[in-house]
Amino acid sequence: MSKSPAHKATALIVDDEPDILELVSITCARLGVVAGTAGSLAEARGLLARRSFDLCLTDMRLPDGDGIELVREIGAHHPETPVAMITAYGNMESAVTAMKAGAFDFVAKPLDLHVLRDLIHAALKLGAPLAPAVTDADGSDSGLLGTSAQMREIRTLIAKLARNQAPVFISGASGTGKELAARLVHSLGPRADAPFVPVNCGAIPGELVESELFGHRKGSFTGAVSDKQGLFQAAQGGTLFLDEIADLPLPMQVKLLRAIQQKSVRPVGAEREVPVDVRIISASHHDLKQAVDRGAFRQDLFYRINVIELFIPPLRERPEDIDVLADSILRRIAAQIGGEPQRLSADARATLHCHDFPGNVRELENILERATALSDAAVLEVADLRLPDRQASAAETQPGSSDAAESVAPTSPQQQTADAPDADIDIGDRPLEAKLDEIEKKAILKALDTTHWNRTAAAKLLGMTPRSLRYRLSKLGLD
Numbered sequence: 446m447s448k449s450p451a452h453k454a455t456a457l458i459v460d461d462e463p464d465i466l467e468l469v470s471i472t473c474a475r476l477g478v479v480a481g482t483a484g485s486l487a488e489a490r491g492l493l494a495r496r497s498f499d500l501c502l503t504d505m506r507l508p509d510g511d512g513i514e515l516v517r518e519i520g521a522h523h524p525e526t527p528v529a530m531i532t533a534y535g536n537m538e539s540a541v542t543a544m545k546a547g548a549f550d551f552v553a554k555p556l557d558l559h560v561l562r563d564l565i566h567a568a569l570k571l572g573a574p575l576a577p578a579v580t581d582a583d584g585s586d587s588g589l590l591g592t593s594a595q596m597r598e599i600r601t602l603i604a605k606l607a608r609n610q611a612p613v614f615i616s617g618a619s620g621t622g623k624e625l626a627a628r629l630v631h632s633l634g635p636r637a638d639a640p641f642v643p644v645n646c647g648a649i650p651g652e653l654v655e656s657e658l659f660g661h662r663k664g665s666f667t668g669a670v671s672d673k674q675g676l677f678q679a680a681q682g683g684t685l686f687l688d689e690i691a692d693l694p695l696p697m698q699v700k701l702l703r704a705i706q707q708k709s710v711r712p713v714g715a716e717r718e719v720p721v722d723v724r725i726i727s728a729s730h731h732d733l734k735q736a737v738d739r740g741a742f743r744q745d746l747f748y749r750i751n752v753i754e755l756f757i758p759p760l761r762e763r764p765e766d767i768d769v770l771a772d773s774i775l776r777r778i779a780a781q782i783g784g785e786p787q788r789l790s791a792d793a794r795a796t797l798h799c800h801d802f803p804g805n806v807r808e809l810e811n812i813l814e815r816a817t818a819l820s821d822a823a824v825l826e827v828a829d830l831r832l833p834d835r836q837a838s839a840a841e842t843q844p845g846s847s848d849a850a851e852s853v854a855p856t857s858p859q860q861q862t863a864d865a866p867d868a869d870i871d872i873g874d875r876p877l878e879a880k881l882d883e884i885e886k887k888a889i890l891k892a893l894d895t896t897h898w899n900r901t902a903a904a905k906l907l908g909m910t911p912r913s914l915r916y917r918l919s920k921l922g923l924d
């Protein structure tokens with residue numbers, strides 16, 4: 446709290462069950478928070494009219510109305526007061542409704558004291574001044590660049606999302622900046638000092654997902670030679686970013702739902718659940734709603750993780766962002782290799798504006814890395830960009846198409862060696878494993894380059910599933 450040392454934080458607790466009022470008041474007192482209690486909406490309104498509170502915890506069902514009404518009223522008249530909802534056990538629907546109405550979090554009955562304490566701590570941090578809001582026109586103070594109206598709106602929404610704990614689902618094509626957006630939600634919020642743990646759900650082999658996410662006890666399966674902490678616990682107090690969540694196997698989706706609802710995880714082979722305080726941000730480039738309709742993604746989990754959706758449009762729909770992104774990428778490359786940043790000629794810029802970027806910002810980065818690697822000139826020209834003459838969409842690229850193979854141009858310095866399928870592979874006398882890795886890496890980079898870093902199309906080209914490609918990318922350190 447940014448109050449004077451003499452100021453004691455205050456909480457308004459609203460519940461018609463005296464036991465709960467007492468339990469929460471005692472928990473607050475142990476944390477040095479002074480609690481005011483109300484047994485109905487009317488009493489709560491009376492207290493709010495007389496003074497302000499640093500947080501409010503309200504039950505859903507009250508004798509004279511619905512706790513959601515209070516969430517809305519506090520949001521409208523006391524926006525600086527974070528509100529959390531106390532929900533009935535397993536009532537996911539009301540938790541989601543409360544968060545959509547503006548509650549920053551929820552706690553389920555019977556109240557778990559760990560969860561309650563974490564929630565009070567989180568609420569009090571929300572009252573403290575956070576990292577400066579993202580205000581400048583091109584986003585350079587946030588790292589999420591772009592001058593387009595869409596990007597500005599996204600930054601404004603992110604600044605709001607940073608102030609609550611509701612699960613966020615980020616949708617958008619590959620390379621649009623979903624992970625970057627998730628990092629920004631984390632770093633602008635009260636969890637910024639705790640870890641941000643990104644997980645690519647598609648890159649973990651199916652049989653290991655549970656142990657990776659929840660951890661395991663020694664001896665719980667062959668290969669579990671010691672206790673291992675899961676990623677949920679690694680993200681304790683912070684944010685777990687579940688990228689490519691659509692790739693989670695269905696049985697795992699059930700366990701994830703339970704972990705999110707109960708705010709606790711059970712490591713494989715453990716007898717007890719361990720409480721975890723983690724904000725979930727998930728992302729996918731798939732249409733998750735369609736996956737639900739196909740039966741490939743559980744509706745209840747979809748509903749739970751998708752409390753707030755943030756959509757990042759493809760780069761071709763916001764061409765205004767290309768210049769600011771390109772200039773920033775050229776500055777970054779110059780800082781890495783030393784010297785003045787190279788510039789783009791007017792024609793080169795115009796060419797970029799006409800390109801449709803199936804691989805989005807990641808593709809722009811690749812184009813410029815390749816151009817700067819191949820040209821030392823102060824000004825990069827159209828030819829240096831090496832864009833295909835025809836705007837062939839990567840998704841249209843058919844496996845085995847010779848056109849596709851011929852349109853390949855080297856990408857980054859380390860990728861240049863992968864430009865021809867039959868090029869001599871100079872890998873010296875390294876062990877077989879390393880040689881095989883090198884060959885695999887080159888084939889993958891070539892396919893990615895051909896498909897403008899569209900991983901689904903690249904996987905098709907390589908004759909493997911997207912999941913398997915992601916696994917290999919991660920294994921080879923290319924992710």
Ligand SMILES: Nc1ncnc2c1ncn2[C@@H]1O[C@H](COP(=O)(O)OP(=O)(O)OP(=O)(O)O)[C@@H](O)[C@H]1O
Nearest residue numbers: 588589590618619620621622623624625730806807
């Ligand atoms: N608005 C932006 N400003 C600056 N850099 C960006 C922006 N959007 C994306 N990038 C950069 O583009 C690259 C791809 O971004 P990111 O990994 O966040 O995309 P993604 O949507 O999560 O991709 P994928 O779906 O393939 O995981 C990163 O290097 C990121 O820093």
